[in-house]
Amino acid sequence: MSSIIENRQITVGVTGSIAAYKIVDVVSKLVQQGAVVDVAMTSAAVNFISPLTFQSITGREPYVDMWGVHGVKGEAHIELARRTELMLIAPATASTMASLAHGFADDFVTLTALATKAPLLISPAMDSQMWDHDATQINLNLLQERGAHFIGPEQGRLASGQIGTGRLAESQKIIATIKSCLGKLEGDLTGKTVMVTAGGTREAIDPVRYIGNRSSGKMGNALAEAARDRGADVVLITTVPETAPEAVEVVAVESASEMEVAVSDHLERSEVLIMAAAVADYRVDQASEQKIKREHAKNIDLKLVPNNDIIASIATDIVKVAFAAETEDLIDNAKKKLLDKNVNLIVANNVTGEMSGFGSDTNIITILDDRGQIEELPVLSKYSCAMEILDRISDRLGS
Ligand SMILES: Cc1cc2nc3c(=O)[nH]c(=O)nc-3n(C[C@H](O)[C@H](O)[C@H](O)COP(=O)(O)O)c2cc1C
Structure with a gap:
């Protein structure tokens, strides 16, 4: 590209x-x-x-x-x-x-x-x-x-x-x-607002510690950058605002519930939602208000409760894209997510590969859509992957 x-x-x-x-x-x-x-x-x-x-x-x-x-x-x-x-x-x-x-x-x-x-x-x-x-x-x-x-x-x-x-x-x-x-002059996403989420959410255990994941935010950043370059107004909701690309609107969040609120706040103005963030499925039921002290030879039980599935709970008629980061049965899991989350596209990637997944500058993705199409793409930079995903979104928007 x-x-x-x-x-x-x-x-x-x-x-x-x-x-x-x-x-x-x-x-x-x-x-x-x-x-x-x-x-x-x-x-x-x-x-x-x-x-x-x-x-x-x-x-x-x-x-x-x-x-x-x-x-x-x-x-x-x-x-x-x-x-x-x-x-x-x-x-x-x-x-x-x-x-x-x-x-x-x-x-x-x-x-x-x-x-x-x-x-x-x-x-x-x-x-x-x-x-x-x-x-x-x-x-x-x-x-x-x-x-x-x-x-x-x-x-x-x-x-x-x-x-x-x-x-x-x-x-x-x-x-x-x-x-x-230049994107706005003739880009195919000019006049559209694209909301992208990026990074791994952090679920507080206490004011010092959190449960996180290995997402770097690079795929979400690449999507925000590519959408910007194609003329879109981009809202990037991210847990890693310090790495966000320039010339996009950045909303900094930490936890899954903060991300859910931010997504809902910007939903009305958006034509597209791409959930590239790795959102925690669970959060700590009662995060401690004070730092938990170490007590020798004592176990600690953390009760985890499920977070809402942000994209699955959106009923508005916009183009919705979710990611499936898997370590096994990639396609089967992605097909199941496509239905469960009621999205238009699922971008599946095996996060255990050397050229794909967390922290890598390249990715190997398979794009599944709600019309039954499955497309496996070769190793590409995350920016090129983003362009491929946006090509399919652009078709949906009829732009
Ligand atoms: C050492 C020096 C540094 C200057 N730096 C600036 C500057 O950073 N910004 C500015 O507006 N004018 C600066 N000026 C003043 C402009 O060079 C001056 O107004 C000049 O007429 C501008 O002409 P121009 O706008 O046609 O290039 C500086 C002048 C000197 C002598």
């Missing part, structure tokens, strides 16, 4: 911020993932980073001088603006934000931004006092009202040594937002 950004025409506008060097990494990653990247620079940006750096990474001549001929027959900025599918301005200075907000077009970056119909992503970077200034905040509002998407700025250590808001967003966040934006 090729990347959503492969062969896509992305223009990156670089402006005169101290954070300009960081955008080299973003441009490099976009190129590595197959995007066709053109870089436009303001004259201030050239003081911070050389056009040669971008030329070497993209294999294309950066656009710096708007009075240059640039080897095209017509006007270079119009030609660039027309073929651009998405324009990222990063780092965006306060000055460039002001120009963009008020329609000034006196350098290659603002000129192209004014001429293009492509979505505009802006990733500002500046000192916190500049960011907090009324002028910048008013420009931010104006640009947002006109549909520009902002990534950051983040809070953290600034070039001045102060801590505040103004740091350029991390590369991976910028790239994730580009993918999400």
Whole structure:
């Protein structure tokens, strides 16, 4: 499965911020993932980073001088603006934000931004006092009202040594937002909300200990990422929020009952529910309020009571996908789950294999559906497995 950004025409506008060097990494990653990247620079940006750096990474001549001929027959900025599918301005200075907000077009970056119909992503970077200034905040509002998407700025250590808001967003966040934006332009899940659960639930024994399982959350994360890349609005309900992909809505939970509440809260807005989380079948009946102390040579009895089967108890007419992680009789157990849980698809995997299951970056899955079809897939990355599952969901949605 090729990347959503492969062969896509992305223009990156670089402006005169101290954070300009960081955008080299973003441009490099976009190129590595197959995007066709053109870089436009303001004259201030050239003081911070050389056009040669971008030329070497993209294999294309950066656009710096708007009075240059640039080897095209017509006007270079119009030609660039027309073929651009998405324009990222990063780092965006306060000055460039002001120009963009008020329609000034006196350098290659603002000129192209004014001429293009492509979505505009802006990733500002500046000192916190500049960011907090009324002028910048008013420009931010104006640009947002006109549909520009902002990534950051983040809070953290600034070039001045102060801590505040103004740091350029991390590369991976910028790239994730580009993918999400491109997905929404023509992805088959655009306009749909996909709810995904991920990770293993934790059932408290006392405030310190819990009963857990070996799920890493990688399959759920891959599903959330793939759905995002196909244009969906993604709600990821997860026990491992720290590993969640960027540009998805994350709801952090711990126990099966917390997960059940979160799923129910987001059900009405969702067209799809994929339960990739490993939800505990049982919880401790009465978790101790205080840490249980060790008493020598004494056994402890924990009474376990069943948790609700979250997906089986959902009556709403949405596409429902469950997972069957098994160690034996994979297909028979999966067929039984398909009926018991009343779902459209079951994704079965044998969690004892080396290339599949918990913690692995690959998976070997068999997809069973409620029309009697059984499809065994080869070893694939979890992202590719997610794409295969989403292909079948997309068919159900008629998208
Ligand atoms: C050392 C130095 C660092 C700067 N860093 C920033 C910055 O991070 N963000 C910002 O908005 N302006 C910064 N500026 C100011 C801009 O470079 C200046 O406003 C410039 O005119 C912006 O031009 P441009 O938006 O056309 O690139 C910096 C200036 C200097 C001298």
